[in-house]
Amino acid sequence: MMLARVADSLYWIGRYVERAEHLCRLSDVMLTATLDRTESATQIARIALAAVGDPEGAVKARNPYEAALSLVLDRQDGGSVASSLGLARENARQVRDQITTETWERLNLIHLRMNDPHAARAFAEGSQDFLHDTIADLHLFKGAADATMSHGEGWRFLLLGGYLERAQLIGALLEVCFGDKRRRPITDHAALTSLLRMGCALEPYLRVYTADMQPRYILEFLLLDEDFPRSVRFCTARIEEHLASISRPVEAHGVAGPDRLAGRLRARLQYADIGEVQAGGASAFLGAVLDECAGVHRSVYEAFVSYPLEQRLPA
Amino acid sequence: MGAGRVGVESGVAKAERASGRAQTVPLAYDEMLGAKGKVRPHYAALDARLATLSSEDLADRQRTLERFFLLQGITFTVYGAESSTERIIPTDLLPRIIAAEEWKTIEAGLTQRLKALNMFLADIYSAQRILMDGVVPRDLVLGAPSYQREMQNLYVPHEAYANVCGSDLIRQPDGKFAVLEDNLRVPSGVSYMLANREASKRVFPGTFRGAGVRPIERYPDLLLSTLKSMAADWRPNPQVVVLTPGVYNSAYYEHAYLARLMGAPLVEGRDLVVHDNMVYMRTTTGLRRIDVIYRRVDDDFIDPLTFRADSGLGSAGLFNAYRAGNVVICNAPGTGVADDKAVYAYVPEIIRYYLGEDAILPNIETFLCREPAQLSHVLANLDKFVVKAVGASGGYGMLVGPHSTKAQQDEFAAALTADPQNYIAQPTIQLSTAPCLIGDAIEPRHVDLRPFILCGEKIVVTPGALTRVALRKGSLVVNSSQGGGSKDTWVLTDRKDLQP
Incomplete structure (x- = not known):
């Protein structure tokens, strides 16, 4: 049993934390790559900025440091790392009674560091260190949640939010790199390596495909790998699992429940073939996946959070 | 030895004498130092420990303490123009210590008082015997803004109207504790009592272990069973x-x-649904029935249908569900009438009326400005009195005579004459002082004491309290909204009780 509002907050903590981690990683890869002033460095910056949905990405890519700084610390931008973590922490404060002290402390500490008056200076003095530490702290947060929270409904909502966000973020990144709008395919070795880094996938990829950097393999790995935790397929399998374990409310007539949508999404990825995906155009497939992710999100809301009261009143 | 540094031989005593304590507050009782600056026996262990610590050690410990509060998120937000920053509530690391014998009196006094006040509430919301017998003036009770007509003749289990009470006690210059205020509405501060204790265990583990401090950790489960x-x-x-x-x-x-x-789930008004006079909360699996609401929302905001219509904090229909006996609201609405500042003056009479006993903990002498003779006495001595508006709290709407300007006194004189019903006056009491770490020196500051009492089927006093500190030198106002802080409070075990 859990309050609808609490489930909502936990779900969003999961989403915001995942978003913050992804943004940190994109910024880090962008800054590292652009240390070399090469053509592919600018391309990498453009990919990273397009993947976060920045419409002026192409312009900002010329000044990657400024772009990264605002992506991480700009509080006016509701989508920055600092804003996302602020929102995650504000949600955590609202459900402080539902998360363990260990979990809370981790998140609170990250938030305090992001809001420290010296944060901008720390970033300037060593942006890679700063981002690396933030990512590591977010891993500690996830570890604390895993190791100290009961793996019940609340924890599942937290993870549900995280995996749904991750599926959408990786999906958006793949759309930028392999979608129909791209005029020239990415073939540059450095750019392909950076793409894997943005998905935190370089080392796991090497173990499966060796150092053979092929766009087709990269798409296959990030989209369809069964075991890699940041592949879209892996995420959808977890989404289905968590939804199946959250106790089901009374079924509303004629409306597809979130678990049915999640099952269909998982099946779509589980039985997909990379050759067919590419033959039909990656955009078509990715578009369907992202639409279905959005559908799961809406249906989670309808089923658990903003359900109509008339359906639930005692007879 | 640097200024303010704690001496190795004489501990705090010397530092306090050196800081000129005697001149600043000649009348106050000091919690730690007795006659001629001699350390009281129950403070001896702490004094000995402090004697071994340099001011750097103390500053270190103060930082540990502040970090603990910051990490736990025990903060309040200061909203600025561009960004908001979070501050911790000022907390002093030196514990305030209360001897076992003294606590026995406090405990007995608080139990007696809450028992009588709940009997008073049960009476005025039913037969009103005490009003008929003329012990407390009828218009004083029925005219109080906190009197809730809606509560009349409503069944309250165990006649326990005030389930959670946080009384404010002060120690007078003669060393005796007195009750300054009874808080029977939605008293707060108990989390600071518990957090201060957690923090001080980290800061003074050794001293703590040997001191025989009575545990307070059971408060949450005692609250739940209440x-x-x-x-x-x-x-x-x-x-x-x-x-x-x-x-x-x-x-x-x-x-x-x-x-x-x-x-217990933490709910907000928007999580609640009242249907058919039953109260439910919205869960992920639908609506779930609620039986007891420990509300931390003021009376006026509980139910927009019964009380303030513009309230978005409560739930429409809640009060009717309560009237129908389908849910219990704790504390009951309308308890504020028993901690009204004017009714306060009658509490010793109330205790005698219901229990036939003398009050164990005395009141502070209180002048009711509604009585013409008392009003003129107050007006003639405004520079000596503390004047309080009956309906105000939190240290607002208050005149501290000896610390006030002539202009402030004139302002209050006008207000008193215009609306005497609304004011009471009490002589300015020098609250007792306790040693506090101020900067890098130990100095005395005025303190009060807020213990917490629970009342359901039975009355339980938790052996601890929140000690609030007026951190500004010489100040007598301990409210956190007025520059106050807090510190841990150690109630010691009676050594005799420990022997087999």
Whole structure:
């Protein structure tokens, strides 16, 4: 049993934390790559900025440091790392009674560091260190949640939010790199390596495909790998699992429940073939996946959070 | 030895004497130092420990303490023009210590007082015997803004109207404790009592272990059983919730803290649904019935249908569900009439009326400005009195005579003459002082004492309290809104009780 509002907050903590981690990683890869002033460095910056949905990405890519700084610390931008973590922490404060002290402390500490008056200076003095530490702290947060929270409904909502966000973020990144709008395919070795880094996938990829950097393999790995935790397929399998374990409310007539949508999404990825995906155009497939992710999100809301009261009143 | 550094031989005593304590507050009782600056026996262990610590050591420990509060998120937000920053509530690391013998008196006095006040509430919301017998003036009670007509003739289990009470005690210059205020509405501060204790165990582990401090950790489960006892008659395993105004309330941390430690859901008004005079909360699996609401929302905001129509903090229909006996609201609405500042003056009479006993803890002498003779006495001595508006709290709407300007006194004189009903006056009491770390020196500051008393089926006094500190030198106002802080309070075990 859990309050609808609490489930909502936990779900969003999961989403915001995942978003913050992804943004940190994109910024880090962008800054590292652009240390070399090469053509592919600018391309990498453009990919990273397009993947976060920045419409002026192409312009900002010329000044990657400024772009990264605002992506991480700009509080006016509701989508920055600092804003996302602020929102995650504000949600955590609202459900402080539902998360363990260990979990809370981790998140609170990250938030305090992001809001420290010296944060901008720390970033300037060593942006890679700063981002690396933030990512590591977010891993500690996830570890604390895993190791100290009961793996019940609340924890599942937290993870549900995280995996749904991750599926959408990786999906958006793949759309930028392999979608129909791209005029020239990415073939540059450095750019392909950076793409894997943005998905935190370089080392796991090497173990499966060796150092053979092929766009087709990269798409296959990030989209369809069964075991890699940041592949879209892996995420959808977890989404289905968590939804199946959250106790089901009374079924509303004629409306597809979130678990049915999640099952269909998982099946779509589980039985997909990379050759067919590419033959039909990656955009078509990715578009369907992202639409279905959005559908799961809406249906989670309808089923658990903003359900109509008339359906639930005692007879 | 640098200025303010604690001496190795004489501990705090010397530092306090050196800081010129005797001149600043000649009348106050000092919690630590007795006649001629001699350390009182129950403070000896702490004094000995302090003698071994340099001011750097103390500053280190103060930092540890502040970090603890910051990490736990025990903060309030200061909203600025561009960004908001979070501050911790000022907390002093030196514990205030109360001897076992003294605590026995406090405990007995508080129990007696809450028992009588709940009998008083049960009476005025039913037969009103005490008003008929003329012990307390009828118009004083029925005219008080906190009197809730809606509560008349309503069944309250165990006649326990005030389930959670946080009384403010002060120690007078003669060393005796007196009650300054009874807080029977939604008293707060208990989370600070618990957090201060956790922090001081980290800061002074060694001293703590040897001191024989009575534990207070059971407060949350005692609170839960008190709340459950309010519905136990009709529901075998009642569902208890904590109702908070929300995350922007200054006491939100406390609401979440108590909910977490009781294992009760923390709900807001928007989580509640009243249907057919039953109260439910919206869960992920639908609506779930609620039996007991420990509400941390003021009377006026509980139910927009019954009280303030513009309130978004409560739930429409809640009061009717309460009237129908389908849910218990704790504390009951309308308890404020028993902690009204004018009714306060009658509490010793109230105790005598219901219990036939003398009050164990005395009141502070109080002048009711509604009585013409008392009003003229107050007006003639405004520079000596503390004048309080009856309806105000939190240190607002208050004149501290000896610390006031002539202009402030004139302003109050006009207000008193215009609306005497609304004011009471008390002589300015020098609150006792306790040693505090101020900068890098130990100095005495004025303190009060807020213990917490629970009342359901029975009355329980937790052996601890929140000690509030007026951190500004010479100040007598301990409210956190007025520059006050707090410190841990150690109630010692009676050594005799420990022997087999």
